[in-house]
Amino acid sequence: MNIIVNLSIYLALILSIYAFVAFVLGIRKQDQRLIDSARGATLSIFILASISTLLLFYLLGTSQFQFQYVYQYTSSDLPLLYKLAAFWAGNAGSLLLWTFFLTMYAVMVAYSRKMRRNPMTPYIVAIMTLNMIFFYLILAFVTKPFILLDGVPVEGRGLNPMLQDPGMILHPVTIYLGYVGLAVPFAFAIASLILKSMDSFWVKMTRRWTILAWLFLTLGNVIGGYWAYTELGWGGYWAWDPVENASFMPWLTVTAYLHSVMIQERKNMLKVWNLSLIILSYALTLFGTFLVRSGVLTSVHAFSESNLGAYFLIFMAFMVIFSMYILMSRYHLLKKDTGQFESFLSKESSFLINNLILLGATFAVFWGTVFPLVSEAVRGTKVTVGIPFFNTVMSPILLALLFLMAVCPLIAWQRSTVKNLRDNFLIPAIISLVVAGLLVVMGVQGAYPIIGWTIVTFMILTHIVEFVRGTAARRKVTKESVPVALYNLMIRGRRRYGGYIVHIGIALMAFGIIGANFDEEKLLTMRVGESMEIGDYTITYEGLAQRSEGVNDIVFANMKIEKNGRNLGYMQPERMFYLNWEEPSTNVAVRSTLSEDLYIVLSAWEQDQRATFKFKVNPLVKWIWIGTWVVTIGAIFAIWNGRYGNIVPRYAGPRRKVY
Amino acid sequence: MIKRIIALLMVMTFAALPVFATGTYDFNSPEFRQSAQQYMCLCGCGQDHLECNMDGCGLNDSFKTEILEKLNDGWTQDEIKDFYVGMYGEVILTAPEKSGFSLTAWITPFAVLGVAGVGVVLLIRKWVNNAQLILEEVTVDSNDDVDETEDEVLRSIIDKERKKYY
Structure with missing residues (x-):
């Protein structure tokens, strides 16, 4: 077994080097046989990566403690699901997962029906194999997943309890799928530059890839937030931790890219900008990995400290310099054939402002993340840049972005007229102002929440107006019924209406995020039978009890919940004690409704059953998760392979003998 | 009169004493x-001292108790x-100070x-x-008033009809 697993890594490394060399030689000599051979090698690498992945799952699932990785991250009492999820608990396993996804994507591109006989394909896959070489070098020489121990330990060290959560199964996988997914548009972009194919072919071909990567990044971030909310017990979902920031930054830049490419597709403009954005997004995925693996910044996400970060930094620097060199060498070609902006008041302009704000937000997050290092370097003083900084700096920027999201869809391409603006915005603006007035009357305090909710209302209304206008326009021509017209409108404009659904999802998330700021919190030590009040709730502590779950013990408190005198049943905040781990973990009790979450944490207790609890009422948090579902539906709707508008972009770049 | 004022002042002073002498904050x-939220817990939880819920955090409880004692x-x-800044340095604060070099942390994003x-x-x-130079004179074309959504709907219908025959 040991030989097979290690062979799968070393052989894949050799093959990835071979594939890269064969692609380069094949392109240079215009030799199709070499290209076919390299393509075959790519498939073999994927098969080898699948073997490594399956075998690591097998070793983890069957508790083969003679392997260091299995010993370090699992124990025999761990539920099977978490034994398997321990795959990505450490450096080596998570990088193997990353590599597996990379090889899978490379094969999908190499054997894509749409890219068949396309001269760009060898270039794209060659760039992806360059990534594979890096990852396999790491897996073969720096952080090996299959190290055999001298003896066979009786028991493993177990998995950190904080990682024993359903979030562990989904959060890392989705984040990696997002990170690796960005390697595809990056490879297409660089390939088109090398090939001097300066049209929008690469943009159109990678639209689905990019949206999918964006969706995975969105899901990864939100699932991580949900995990923190239910597992860590501090009552929040986003802490602006350096590693959270590291995955948020590429999300922001890809969001900017998804909007600005529309200008390139329509007007043949911003080519350099879009290429720069995709290079930046790709580089930020490597930067994020550098942050997680290097230990240069304090983070709750950090993997055990290693010199791995340095390798990522070197690889990132190499890829960025390489990309920028290619970009600059083709700059004179990219400047040609540009379109025109006809008016300040146009969709094009609003997309540029959108990019400005998104990139401004990226810079603000980057600056806050690295400022501790800057401060230490400049004046030798360490500082912490935490939640208050990011909330203060990011709130106005993100509010401006929301406002733009509200306005942008209703502004016409080329040129908007005053009549156009009046027709589209008057009713949503009036209703939004009425909502703002109502918020003030209801006693909502603070400028940010009032402005925020008003903008969210405006945003939802302007999007509804878009659906109504579209349906009405269709009915005018086709005389269809309203549902049929709406359905036909949407399936014939998946990209546009999918995008609008995503916007509505973001609006719902913003609604929840703003509401969550009105949280109420109490920390109390209670005797058995004692009651407390928070918000509209009366909570009675009825005592502690204990139960077993496998080899682990759980201590839980029985809390009777009443709201405005109505009995709502019981909630049971828990503390879990592990056989193979010193520290217990927190299992928060959450009662979630559309209006608010009641959140109880069991903090500590005494011999006489007096217990200390943290109680929180977090308003509207559920809307964040609902908004995420809506975003997911919108993104899937936008990329769904429907009957309409499903045209394979035509390659019009330079022709080559090899493909 | 003076005696009355002195007596009144003494009553007010004694009445106020417990506020300072005994705990009024919990x-x-x-x-x-507000105070606890300003300080970063250094146990590695990544939270401030109000929110730190890390098991085995040896700092949080004593830190919170100390803040409460000082307030009282x-x-x-x-x-x-x-x-605390004197004791631990600026790193103890959850956000940089808004003075000196740390001010650049706050200003730079907005300046950029x-x-x-x-x-x-x-x-x-x-x-x-x-664009205006190229077009020479921009006249308001009657097409400007055509609803973009209507235009797209018409195009999609024409496209569908076209596909029937080609």
């Missing part, structure tokens, strides 16, 4: 929460802050955004001017 007091001893928020904003506006203006 862990749920807004003043305590009559320390102001600023005095407590100066005390402002400069970039001016750049984008100038760029759009240049492009719009260029």
Whole structure:
């Protein structure tokens, strides 16, 4: 077994080097046989990566403690699901997962029906194999997943309890799928530059890839937030931790890219900008990995400290310099054939402002993340840049972005007229102002929440107006019924209406995020039978009890919940004690409704059953998760392979003998 | 009269004494929460001292108790802050100070955004001017009043009809 697993890594490394060399030689000599051979090698690498992945799952699932990785991250009492999820608990396993996804994507591109006989394909896959070489070098020489121990330990060290959560199964996988997914548009972009194919072919071909990567990044971030909310017990979902920031930054830049490419597709403009954005997004995925693996910044996400970060930094620097060199060498070609902006008041302009704000937000997050290092370097003083900084700096920027999201869809391409603006915005603006007035009357305090909710209302209304206008326009021509017209409108404009659904999802998330700021919190030590009040709730502590779950013990408190005198049943905040781990973990009790979450944490207790609890009422948090579902539906709707508008972009770049 | 004033002052002084002498703040007091939120827990949880819920954190409980004691001893928020910054350095604060070099942390994002904003506006203006020069004279075309959504719907229907025959 040991030989097979290690062979799968070393052989894949050799093959990835071979594939890269064969692609380069094949392109240079215009030799199709070499290209076919390299393509075959790519498939073999994927098969080898699948073997490594399956075998690591097998070793983890069957508790083969003679392997260091299995010993370090699992124990025999761990539920099977978490034994398997321990795959990505450490450096080596998570990088193997990353590599597996990379090889899978490379094969999908190499054997894509749409890219068949396309001269760009060898270039794209060659760039992806360059990534594979890096990852396999790491897996073969720096952080090996299959190290055999001298003896066979009786028991493993177990998995950190904080990682024993359903979030562990989904959060890392989705984040990696997002990170690796960005390697595809990056490879297409660089390939088109090398090939001097300066049209929008690469943009159109990678639209689905990019949206999918964006969706995975969105899901990864939100699932991580949900995990923190239910597992860590501090009552929040986003802490602006350096590693959270590291995955948020590429999300922001890809969001900017998804909007600005529309200008390139329509007007043949911003080519350099879009290429720069995709290079930046790709580089930020490597930067994020550098942050997680290097230990240069304090983070709750950090993997055990290693010199791995340095390798990522070197690889990132190499890829960025390489990309920028290619970009600059083709700059004179990219400047040609540009379109025109006809008016300040146009969709094009609003997309540029959108990019400005998104990139401004990226810079603000980057600056806050690295400022501790800057401060230490400049004046030798360490500082912490935490939640208050990011909330203060990011709130106005993100509010401006929301406002733009509200306005942008209703502004016409080329040129908007005053009549156009009046027709589209008057009713949503009036209703939004009425909502703002109502918020003030209801006693909502603070400028940010009032402005925020008003903008969210405006945003939802302007999007509804878009659906109504579209349906009405269709009915005018086709005389269809309203549902049929709406359905036909949407399936014939998946990209546009999918995008609008995503916007509505973001609006719902913003609604929840703003509401969550009105949280109420109490920390109390209670005797058995004692009651407390928070918000509209009366909570009675009825005592502690204990139960077993496998080899682990759980201590839980029985809390009777009443709201405005109505009995709502019981909630049971828990503390879990592990056989193979010193520290217990927190299992928060959450009662979630559309209006608010009641959140109880069991903090500590005494011999006489007096217990200390943290109680929180977090308003509207559920809307964040609902908004995420809506975003997911919108993104899937936008990329769904429907009957309409499903045209394979035509390659019009330079022709080559090899493909 | 003077005696009365002295007596009244003494009563007021004694009445006020317990406020300073005994605890008036607890862990749920807004003043305590505001104060505890300013300090980063250094146990590695990545949270401030109000929110740290890390098992085995040896710092949080004693830190919170100390803040509460200081508040009840009559320390102001600023005095407590100066005390901890003096002891641990600026790193103990959850956000950089808004003075000295740390001020750049707060200003830079907005400065960059402002400069970039001016750049984008100038760029759009240049492009719009260029377009006007090329078009020579921009007249309000009757097509400008055509609803973009209606136009797209018509195009999709024409496209569908076209596909029937080709």
